Amino acid sequence: MTFDQILNTRRSVRIYDENAAYDSQIVSKSLERAVLSANSSNMQLWEFYQVSSEEKKKAIVKACMHQSAARTASELVIFVTRQDKWKQRAAWNLANMKxxxxxxxxxxxxxxxxxxxxxxxxxxxxxxxxxxxxxxxxxxxxxxxxxxxxxxxLVSHADQRVSLHKSCALAAQTFMLSMKSEGYDTCPMEGFDEKMIKKSLNLPSKAEICMVMACGIGKPEGIYTERTRVDNSEVIFKV
Ligand SMILES: Cc1cc2nc3c(=O)[nH]c(=O)nc-3n(C[C@H](O)[C@H](O)[C@H](O)COP(=O)(O)O)c2cc1C
Incomplete structure (x- = not known):
């Protein structure tokens, strides 16, 4: 697929074909591509959890309030920010620079x-x-x-959180585009109970959930509406 074809066919798909042939390796490969995303100071304060086990998936689906995208997905991926790992990452970068x-x-x-x-x-x-x-x-x-x-x-803890979520969201976008390029569909979600997900993944209190991603082969009826955007003139400016 060309880049334009990938962009034009990527949609948030809410119903997946649970009987379609599905290769979990495509998700792994797309996560390996996601780590190549631009990120603030190359600190890589993110983690990606590929949820494959039925037991964990059940817990995440519940945390996503049983949204159909989560319920019918073949797999779920959790995009997590890890501010608490900044010392480790700074040391890792420093060693690399040295x-x-x-x-x-x-x-x-x-x-x-x-x-x-x-x-x-x-x-x-x-x-x-x-x-x-x-x-x-x-x-x-x-x-x-x-x-x-x-x-x-960049002063407050809130500023730091924004910075981390920016980078993590870019990784999520790379992931979605990679999945589409392989013929797979996704749905990013922020409608979830963060506490429940953190508990299920055993994450520390400072970790935050950026997005939950539903993955699978989408059914046509999983695209609920035509894709619409406000006019480019409202959001794209040449200054
Ligand atoms: C940060 C973020 C959170 C979202 N949360 C949800 C969600 O909880 N449930 C859902 O069905 N879709 C969710 N979406 C999907 C959006 O509704 C969707 O991207 C938007 O309507 C544009 O449609 P498109 O992705 O098909 O182009 C989310 C998207 C983003 C980027």
Whole structure:
């Protein structure tokens, strides 16, 4: 399929053919493609759970309030954000950078890359009980605003959450397009009980569910309506 064909035929499908031949490897392959998605600072603060067991699927379907997409799906994939893993990922990136600059004189680009993961990521992601880290970030942002110097307004825990969900949603999009390119259908869902899903997957309190994805071979009647979008002129601007 061409890229346009993939885009034009990908739909959110709510009813799947439970009798159609289904290869779970396509989901695995699409998840491997999803990890190649652009993500904030390459921190990869995401996880993807391919739910294949009947018992787990039953629990997730319940958490998705028995939506037909979840109920009839051959498999479900849970897209999860893992803010709690930022130290691990920063260290992983730092080690990678060190390897890439090994034997080279550290200046300019190299120095900046190391300091990015050694200093900037801790500044972005640290959260403490008293909110001191947030206060430090807030002061830096205020100072930059006063002197009219641009700065990323990533201050609060809520800002960090938005950043993580952006990256995870991009991975979900890559996944959906990959599935379509293989002739499979999907339905992204945010209509679910997050607490129930986290409990079922044994996830820590700081993990968040970005999306649940229904996967399978869609039935024609699983596409409920014609695809409609507001006019391009309302959302696409040349400035
Ligand atoms: C973040 C997000 C959450 C969604 N949640 C649900 C959902 O809980 N249940 C559902 O049936 N569809 C859900 N959808 C699918 C949208 O309704 C669908 O993408 C939209 O109507 C456009 O249709 P299309 O995907 O077929 O182009 C969701 C889509 C996104 C991106």
């Amino acid at each position: 390897k890439q600059f090994e034997g080279k004189e550290l200046k300019g680009k190299g120095k900046r890359a190391l300091s990015y993961y050694e200093k900037l990521m801790p500044l972005f992601y640290t959260n403490d009980f008293l909110g001191i880290a947030t206060l430090i970030r807030f002061s830096i942002v205020v100072y930059h605003s006063i002197i009219n110097k641009p700065i990323i307004h």
